[in-house]
Each structure stands twice: as structure tokens, then as C-alpha cells.
Amino acid sequence: MSDHEYTPKSKAGKWFNDRLPLLTLANHLTDYPTPKNLNYWWTFGGILTFCLITQIVTGLTLAMHYIAHADMAFESVEHIMRDVNYGWLIRYIHANGASMFFLAVYIHIFRSLFYGSYKSPREVIWIIGIIIYLLMMAAAFMGYVLPWGQMSFWGATVITNLFSAIPLVGEGIVTWLWGGYSVDNPTLTRFFTLHYLIPFLILGLVVLHIWALHVPGNNNPVGIDIKKPSKDTVPFHPYIVIKDGFALLMFMIVFAFFVFYAPNILGHADNYIEANPLVTPAHIVPEWYLLPFYAILRSVPDKLLGVVAMLSAILILAVLPWLDTSKIRSAVFRPLYKQFYWILVADVLILGYMGAMPAEGLYLLIARVATAYYFLHFLVILPVLGLKERTIPLPLSITEPVLGGSPNMAMAKKKESKLE
Amino acid sequence: MSDKKPERRDFLFTASYAVGAVGVAAVVWPLVDQMNPDASVKALASTEVDVSSLKPGNTITVLWRGKPVFIRRRTQEEIAEARSVKMEDLIHPEKDEDRAKNPEWLVMLGVCTHLGCVPLNDKGDYDGWFCPCHGSHYDTSGRIRKGPAPWNMEVPKYEFVNANTIKIG
Numbered sequence: 001m002s003d004h005e006y007t008p009k010s011k012a013g014k015w016f017n018d019r020l021p022l023l024t025l026a027n028h029l030t031d032y033p034t035p036k037n038l039n040y041w042w043t044f045g046g047i048l049t050f051c052l053i054t055q056i057v058t059g060l061t062l063a064m065h066y067i068a069h070a071d072m073a074f075e076s077v078e079h080i081m082r083d084v085n086y087g088w089l090i091r092y093i094h095a096n097g098a099s100m101f102f103l104a105v106y107i108h109i110f111r112s113l114f115y116g117s118y119k120s121p122r123e124v125i126w127i128i129g130i131i132i133y134l135l136m137m138a139a140a141f142m143g144y145v146l147p148w149g150q151m152s153f154w155g156a157t158v159i160t161n162l163f164s165a166i167p168l169v170g171e172g173i174v175t176w177l178w179g180g181y182s183v184d185n186p187t188l189t190r191f192f193t194l195h196y197l198i199p200f201l202i203l204g205l206v207v208l209h210i211w212a213l214h215v216p217g218n219n220n221p222v223g224i225d226i227k228k229p230s231k232d233t234v235p236f237h238p239y240i241v242i243k244d245g246f247a248l249l250m251f252m253i254v255f256a257f258f259v260f261y262a263p264n265i266l267g268h269a270d271n272y273i274e275a276n277p278l279v280t281p282a283h284i285v286p287e288w289y290l291l292p293f294y295a296i297l298r299s300v301p302d303k304l305l306g307v308v309a310m311l312s313a314i315l316i317l318a319v320l321p322w323l324d325t326s327k328i329r330s331a332v333f334r335p336l337y338k339q340f341y342w343i344l345v346a347d348v349l350i351l352g353y354m355g356a357m358p359a360e361g362l363y364l365l366i367a368r369v370a371t372a373y374y375f376l377h378f379l380v381i382l383p384v385l386g387l388k389e390r391t392i393p394l395p396l397s398i399t400e401p402v403l404g405g406s407p408n409m410a411m412a413k414k415k416e417s418k419l420e
Numbered sequence: 421m422s423d424k425k426p427e428r429r430d431f432l433f434t435a436s437y438a439v440g441a442v443g444v445a446a447v448v449w450p451l452v453d454q455m456n457p458d459a460s461v462k463a464l465a466s467t468e469v470d471v472s473s474l475k476p477g478n479t480i481t482v483l484w485r486g487k488p489v490f491i492r493r494r495t496q497e498e499i500a501e502a503r504s505v506k507m508e509d510l511i512h513p514e515k516d517e518d519r520a521k522n523p524e525w526l527v528m529l530g531v532c533t534h535l536g537c538v539p540l541n542d543k544g545d546y547d548g549w550f551c552p553c554h555g556s557h558y559d560t561s562g563r564i565r566k567g568p569a570p571w572n573m574e575v576p577k578y579e580f581v582n583a584n585t586i587k588i589g
Contacts, residue, residue: 161536182486
């Protein structure tokens, strides 16, 4: 919270604030000291909040017309598309909104990886973020099942069958998840219930994510600790609000392009065929945002180990703050890490591409190499690099590299205290 | 702490926690078990299928408990191929004689044991089935030969009610 005490100007405001300090909270949020060197990669938190609200609003309106029943779900979605006023628009925003949400979250995660935002003292923010990411994947998967098309049905079959890899109790868990002996109406109704619930869980976690952020304050591209408030910070409003708003507008142009000009390009044509438990589509692929993990699953020839590898690939992120032994946050001052970072980005993109291709021949070989490298990066390269790497000296403040500070530490410190 | 003698109060704490835990479990279990297959799902346990129109080399797929069941009338070559396989070449060793009591008829769940897709007929490297999802190959006895699936396709409980009718389940 802000260091200074806040008192509302009006008498009524003071009366209310003494009983419920909402105005103090609002004041904290507007005055919140933010590093003044935040670049556009830092605008994705705001963009993600927008994505979550968009999904909740469009989801609520879709739920007014959708029927969660195996015999009627597919038709009710077509009904939304053809008959409901602006139903096509709301559904296309919701369906593409999921993709936009993941696009933004991947940029947000990779920004954190580049600038070391997951490091001390921000580990809890990072872990809450990973939980949000897991819940997003669960919500997206269950949402994809609801139209009850071929990809819905077989995607649900394949993903729920992942649990059958668990020794002894696996089959029982799968039957329990299905509520039957195959994916059927009981599966659909419970997926609908959970798909409705999860966004609100995410909303709660987002509040914790922001709360945890406001304790140490934002990381920044230089990655050094800064005094707050100081000459290195600006108040959140209006500076960051305007910058976030501008970035959001740019993002909405991309969003609108998909909604209005290519609404089905990220989907799969097979999902416009109603679910048929007797025929599996020739080529099952998950949505694009799950492809890297799907590639990892398929690159392991053993069923149980494949599932373990896929889950580890996600959960390894939760322990990242302890795998990365370097004390320097920003990759700007880590010449070797910067290169490995870009190799990891390429590796994940390659995995994504291989996940979309058939699991055979050269594709499978490349996917296996990329899977091995993914784990190598987190388990070997990061711990060793932190101990061996020669980093570039950090500036003393955000302002120093711009204004040219004195190389003499004592002088620079003196200068800083004078300005404050 | 450790050398402190247990008091009457410690007994009360332990007893309260134990009763509380039993109470929580008693409330949670119905909430968990409601997700298991219900009575109406369990009631659909068996299906009868007329197989009189099936010629050798043909397969039909029927739905049983929401899952596809393959019924294949096998040719003599397919039977011979299935029975000549050595046990040590199999990932999940099962004799064809045990899987198809009547060698001409192979009845099994058409569900890949990897992640539950429906394998395709007359495909794959072993003249049986091929799963398009993740590339598992099955032989003419429905046994896994290559790929990520861990087991052979499951043979359900079935019987010939008469010469032309199979009852599954």
C-alpha cells in the first residue's frame, strides 16, 4: 500500500471511507508508483484483464442460449450462429477471445522469462500466474468440448484418457470423470458446469496476482530494485493507464481482425461435424495454444511417461525461481542467457509446429530433440548458467544509463540522494 | 513439548478432530460419488447384434455402453497370421486362441488403449487396425504391435445367443 495516508476530500467520502476504505484502495491504485521505464511488453497484464472480462461477458450471454445436452448442444450452437440476434458475433468473440487470451498470456510469460520477473521477491506472483495459466488451459479445453462437434468429442476423449495412464486407479478415475463408460451426456453437463466456474476462480486469482504484485512493485526492463516512490517512478494514473490503453487498442485491432475477417482460421473444420462416437477424425489436433505440450506428449513412446513428461513441462515453470540461480534479473545484463532465451523461444515454436504435424518420421525426430532441449534448458542450462555467466555491471538507477551517471558509486549515490 | 504428559484436554482435541474428519468425509463422499456412472447408465449393460449378414473379411461396428465394438468375421489367412505370431514378439502377450474362442469371430472394443480413439480397419503395418491419433498398429487379433498404446484392444464379455446373434455384455 502507499506510504502516505489518504483522506477523502468530501465529508460523505470520509464517512464512507472510515467504514469501508474503498476510496483508500482506489487512491492506492491510481497513485501506485510504477517504474518509469516500463516498455510495451509490460502492457499485457492490462490486456489480459480485458481478455478475462470479455470472456466472462460473452460467456454469460452465450449461456443464455446454449443447451448443455448431448442431443441438443450442437444444434443450439448452430442456433446461436444463425438465429440469435448478434449470436454469431458473440460466439466468434468468445471463440477467438480464447485464442487472444492465450496469445496475450504467452507474451506475458515470455516477458517475465526475459526480464527475470519471476525471481525474488516475486516468486509468489509467478506461481499464482502459473496456477492461472493451468486453469486457463482447463477452461479452454472444456469450452472447446461444449459445441459437441467431432473435435470436441474426440479431444475430450483423448484428454480424459490421459488419466488412464495412472497405474491401478487410472481407469476408475476416467470412468468417474466421464460419469459413464465413454464421453457422453454426463460428461458434457459437468464440463459445462466447470467451464462456467473456472473463469470466476481465475478472477479471484487475478486479484491475488495483482495484490502480490503491489507488495514489491513492478519489475522493470533494467531489472534492478528501485525506491518507491522516487524519481525512477511515475504514478500509475495517468501515465500507465494511457500507455496500457493505447496497447489495448492495438491489441483490439488484431482481435477484431480475427473476429471479423478470419473467425474460423484458428479453429478446426471437423468441429462443424456433430460428434460421432463411432468415427475418429483422421487427424486429431488440439487448439494451437496447447500444441507444444501435445508435441511433448507424443514424442515419448510410452503412455505413462508421455503424460508425465507433458505435465512436467508445465509444472517445471512453477519451480523456475529456484532453478534459475542467477541473481541478475534482466536478460539485458546476461549476454549468454539472452541467447539461450531466444533458443528456448524457437524451441517452443518448433514444438508447437511439430504438435500440429503427424507424429512420424522426421517430425517425430525433431519433436523428440526439441522436447529434450526444453527440459535441458530448465534443468541444466539455467542452474549452471547462473553460476558461470559473466554478467554486465548493473546501473545504479533507471535514470543513470539515460543521463549518464558517474562511474564512481559514491558520487552516483550522492547525486541520487540530492535529487530526492 | 515431547516430555509433556498427555492431558484430558489433549484427548478432547484428538477425539474432536477424529469426529470432525469422519463428518467431513461423510459429506464429501456423496459429492464425489455423484459423478460416477448412474443407475440408468449402468442399466444399459448389454446389446444383442445380428451378425448373419457378415461375410468373411467384413467388420461391423456397434455401439455398446457408448463405445464402439468391432465384430470382425476373419478370413482364414487372417486367422493363420494371428495364430502364427510368437509370444515374445508381442508387447502385451495374449494368445489369439484366448482372444477369439471361435477363431472366425473377433469381438473387441474398438477403442485404442492409448488415448481412446477408434482405430481404422484394414490399416497399419500388421494388416489389422491403425489408430490415426498417435500411430498405434494392431494385428489381425487386435493386439498392439507398434506405437504408444500399452495393451491389446479389450475383448468384452460376449456370447453367441444362437448361430446368428452375439450378445455383448
